[in-house]
Amino acid sequence: MTDEEKLALARRFLSVLRQPDPEVIKSTAMDDVVWSLPGHGTISGEARGVEGVIARARTIASYSVNVEVIRAVYSLDGVAILLHNTASRGGRNLDEHIAAVFSFRAGKISRLDTFLSDVAMAEAFFV
Numbered sequence: 001m002t003d004e005e006k007l008a009l010a011r012r013f014l015s016v017l018r019q020p021d022p023e024v025i026k027s028t029a030m031d032d033v034v035w036s037l038p039g040h041g042t043i044s045g046e047a048r049g050v051e052g053v054i055a056r057a058r059t060i061a062s063y064s065v066n067v068e069v070i071r072a073v074y075s076l077d078g079v080a081i082l083l084h085n086t087a088s089r090g091g092r093n094l095d096e097h098i099a100a101v102f103s104f105r106a107g108k109i110s111r112l113d114t115f116l117s118d119v120a121m122a123e124a125f126f127v
Helices: 003-017 022-028 049-062 119-125
Strands: 029-037 045-048 066-074 078-089 092-105 108-116
Touching (some): 003 049, 003 066, 003 078, 003 092, 003 108, 022 049, 029 049, 045 049, 092 119, 108 119
Antiparallel strands (some): 078 092, 092 108
16 A cells, blocks of 8 residues: 555544544445554543444544644554544543554554543543
């Protein structure tokens, strides 16, 4: 895969954080995709498969999170996208810097590992 193809798939995948769509996940990710998030909160842990990923995406979208893509950086087999996510809800604020690290298999996303700048903030926000 070219860097451009990796980035295009990752961006399309991330679009479900605003508008959750199982068809987008099916078109960009393997059936056995895994998405990990650190912590012990509502959205923490591993989401597995299309259903698990779309359930997490629906939760994040329900909080009206603004996802800003800062930069993409590439490895031989993957892409990491640096994000800045912000939101306000119920007197709680989210202002988080994220590294979304995508791995690929057979031309699709096989894994997304999410690194958060402030795990405690995310746990407190997504309640």
